[in-house]
Structure formats: structure tokens, C-alpha cells
Amino acid sequence: MAYEENSQQMSEPRYDCLLFDIDDTLYPFSSGLSALVTNNIQEYMIHKLGIEEDKVQELCLELYKIYGTTMAGLKAVGYDFDYDDFHGFVHGRLPYTTLKPDPILRNIILSLPFRKVVFTNADKAHAAKIIARLGLDGCFERIISFETLNPNINTESPAAVMESREIFDIISYTANSDTSIKLPKTPVICKPFEGAFEHVFKMTNINPHKTLFFDDSIRNIQTGKRVGLHTVWVGTSHKDEGVDIALEHIHNIREALPELWEAVDDKTEEIRSKQKVAIEIIA
Structure with missing residues (x-):
């Protein structure tokens, strides 16, 4: 009973997925x-x-x-x-x-307990090479590339x-x-068109209203906003229409989005709470 009451008090997290472009987003222009x-x-x-x-x-x-x-x-x-x-x-x-390995970005991505998906207009070979060069292998659950959207x-x-x-x-x-x-x-399905985003949502079971979208293209960002995504424009500190957050560099995630790490702390606290209740019940 104590566990059920505790669970009901937990608020729903704002985000459950991070959606990343690759070029000029995971590495700088x-x-x-x-x-x-x-x-x-x-x-x-x-x-x-x-x-x-x-x-x-x-x-x-x-x-x-x-x-x-x-x-x-x-x-x-x-x-x-x-x-x-x-x-x-x-x-x-x-x-x-x-391109050199980016251990800072790798640690940032792996430290967050959310789904992470890549969405790029590039081909799968290019995407794989970039991710490998940056040392980001294993950081993403799926890579949506040109071939994925255009089989x-x-x-x-x-x-x-x-x-x-x-x-x-x-x-x-x-x-x-x-x-x-x-x-x-x-015949090509690609960003910045809404249909491409809708395909990705269906393929990956992504809820756009609980997803942060990182991209360097303002056109992609603005489309992302229209289809319900929370948007992060990477490569600039200036905001524009459709931009929720502007980052000069992908490394600035922690400073610009501290709530992501607050969610980590909340999750840790929830686990501790569950463990505590379990111990009390056993006792």
C-alpha cells in the first residue's frame, strides 16, 4: 500500500526520448x-x-x-x-x-535514462562512420537514415x-x-517535411510531445515544433521562431537543460523509495 501511494505521488517526467540529427549537430560546423x-x-x-x-x-x-x-x-x-x-x-x-572521439558527449548521452534515437537525411554508411569516429557506438537505440525512410x-x-x-x-x-x-x-522522404517526422514517430513509437529534438537546421527545427516536438537548435545561441532552446555546442546540454539531470535524480530517488518500501514490507 505504501508503495502504491508513493508511486501515485510521482509526477510524470516531461521527456522520455531524445531525438538527434547527426551532421553539424553531434559535431560542430x-x-x-x-x-x-x-x-x-x-x-x-x-x-x-x-x-x-x-x-x-x-x-x-x-x-x-x-x-x-x-x-x-x-x-x-x-x-x-x-x-x-x-x-x-x-x-x-x-x-x-x-573527427575525433568525443568522450564528453558520450558521457552526457549515457548519463541520461531516456531513449535516444538518431534521425538523419544521410545514408546509413555515413551515419555509422560519424558515430564511430565520435566514439558514440552504443549510445543510440536506433539510427533512422535515408535507407530507413526510403527502403x-x-x-x-x-x-x-x-x-x-x-x-x-x-x-x-x-x-x-x-x-x-x-x-x-x-519520391524521397526526408526532413524538413512533416511526413518524414510522422514516419519516424510511427517506426519508433515516439511521442513527440515528450521528445527533445536536436538539429542544426532551422527548417528542421521549425517543422519539428509544428509536429509537437520540443526543439533544441544546435550551433547558435540565438533563438528564432519554433526554437525552444538554442545551444552553441552540443556540450552545453547540461547547462541549458538541467531538468534532464533533475529527472535522473528523481528516478534515483524513486528507486531508493521502492527499495525502502520493499525492505519495510519484508521486515
């Missing part, structure tokens, strides 16, 4: 990997897809803005390529050795290729007209 990824994407567009070099930089950015990733945009406007080939070219040539995507039939000029015409027309026109759809 200053690593330079993001700039190399962008360069590799643009090289792929030139050398593998035959896109004019003088159009590549702008097209890369515009497709990213519209479709969440440049790769998703390239597929949407009709370029036919193998996803594994794209990922191998873009990520496979990165200097992963520049059968290579069976999709390619659309007709649009010329760069056509793409820019559509973008320009849409931006400067009140008339809504439909841009080509992409």
Missing part, C-alpha cells in the same frame, strides 16, 4: 565537413549528371530549399541516378579522420529531365506570382 559535402554534391552534378558548371551552385541551393535535399530535388526534376552511387560520391570521399526507392521510375532553364523559370514564377503552380514531386 567548424569541422568543415558540410562545405566538403556541398562541393562533392556540385561535382556530382557536373561530372555525373552533365549539368552546366555555371548553373550548378544556384541550382544546388534552390533544389535544397524546395525539396529538403539537393538529391531529392534532382530526382524530382527528372535526373536518373543510383542513390548509393550519389551517397558514395558525396560522403564516401570525406576525410572522416578529421524501396530505387524501384521508382525516373521522370522526364527538366532543363536548368525550366527549373529556374518555375522557381522564379512561383516566387513572383500569386498563382500557385505545382512543382514536380520527389
